[in-house]
Amino acid sequence: MDDKSALIPVILSGGAGTRLWPVSRRAHPKPFMRLASGQTLAETTVERASRVASQGVTLTVTGRDYYFLTRDLYQQGAPETEHHFLLEPEGRNTAPAIAAAALWVESRFGEDACLLVQPADHLVRNVAAFEQAVTKAHALASEGWLTCLGIQPTHPETGFGYIRAGSAIEDRGLSIEAFVEKPDLETARRYVESGQYLWNAGMFCLRARTLLDAMAEHAPDILAGVRETWQASSTDQEPLELDSVRFARVRADSIDFAIMEKARKRAVVPVDCGWSDIGSWQAISELYETDALGNRVQGEGVLVDSRNTFVQGEKRLVAAVGVDNLVIVDTGDAVLVASRERAQEVKAVVDELTRQDHESAVFHRTVHRPWGRYTVLEDADDCKVKRLVVRPGGVLSLQRHEHRSEHWTVVGGTASVRVGDEEFDLGAGQTVQIPVGSLHRLENRGQVPVEIIEVQTGSYFGEDDIERLEDIYGRA
DSSP states (O other), X not given: OOTTOOEEEEEEOOOOOGGGTXXXXXXXXXXXXXOXXXXXXXXXHHXXXXXXXXXXXXXXXXXXXXXXXXXXXXXXXXXXXXXXXXXXXXXXXXXXXXXXXXXXXXXXXXXXXXXXXXETTOEESOHHHHHHHHHHHHHHHHTTOEEEEEEOOSSOOSSSOEEEEEEEETXXXXXXXXXXXXXOHHHHHHHHHXXXXXXXXXXXXXXXXXXXXXXXXXXXXXXXXXXXXXXXXXXXXXXXXXXXXXXXXXXXOOHIIIXXXXXXXXXXXXXXXXXXOOOSHHHHHTTXXXXXXXXXXXXSEEEESOBSOEEEESSSOEEEESOBSEEEEEOSSOEEEEEGGGGGGHHHHHHHHHHTTOGGGTOOSEEEETTEEEEEEEEOSSEEEEEEEEOTTOBOOEEEOSSEEEEEEEEESOEEEEETTEEEEXXXXXXXXXXXTOOEEEEOOSSSOEEEEEEEEEXXXXXXXXXXEEOTTSOO
């Protein structure tokens, strides 16, 4: 392997994680979930990526809606690393995302640099084993192999795709004979017993030039569309936002279907690193210690005469009597009760909520924004009450509303406010009324958070009743 070959971790962060509702929602998906350790999956992923980043650089492909919170979490998880972001205007699956990342890596580190692609929402418990596998995968990728990290299966699993491994490539990995779709249970048992199959975890190590050449051969339309998007984008900006019109025309496909199932020079590095895709409440529950009756509790819970039950409560006490084999998750604004065996079917709940246009399919009571966050305290037909926390330096957009007025009361910090053409500061205990249709903005120029109680009155309180005229976060 060329010791000078750059290795750039590429983190793919998108999707709603609907099987983990009500904690994971469209506006606050799975990478932002906090684990038993107190860290989010995004933080653990970027920590792991930073340990193998040869240039001290990571690249994350995500959407603008998730950019600001991801950036802030990265500063907690890996503050010494230089983090870059490639923003997709919409999700087009992994092949276009990885192609765009390859163009970014090629433009900054050359065509021989390697991408280490991994999802933002997977868990790896044994980081040392992961690093050893990455070293082998990097060596293979530097020699032109399209390389995967394959997880040693611990049980027959019908929810994952599999990789059928072939002959050894020295002592670094194995050739790939085939990618296999999710099997039924009996087939999965045969795969595990044979010792020839590995789980496909969606982690790849690929030289930029090799990947782009393979895409030109097997998915030329995707590569052409991504190149056209790249050329139309402002590629020297940070974060780099892909041109929305051209990217929307790119065919959506996974990297597995578009490239890996068709390419010739493919390799897999087996690894046993305590990997989990955290894809269901069953998987989440296994992260916690069990009592003598098989119960697991996160938060405040009381279980009486109950067995094999997982309880997660965030806002209040959860009690259960005489239950067996359940998942109970309470987020304060929603409660999920499901059989452990059917925990994978939670997606059906989200589908129904989406069909009903129910807000809980998208938002939590607490919603994160680039300037801070707000929590809905009351949501009635005639008013809506929020608590806003604006971080130091945070600025709400210059905006107005067609259907509601607002009344702000400062409860902490000093708020710099504009209403119409008038600008002034408000301290704790001071208030301001914002009539329907009035231009207004709030800014925190101080060193401590500004906290506001906002009371909305009117005929409609939806987030789409915001007309932004100016916004430092690019949302206008």
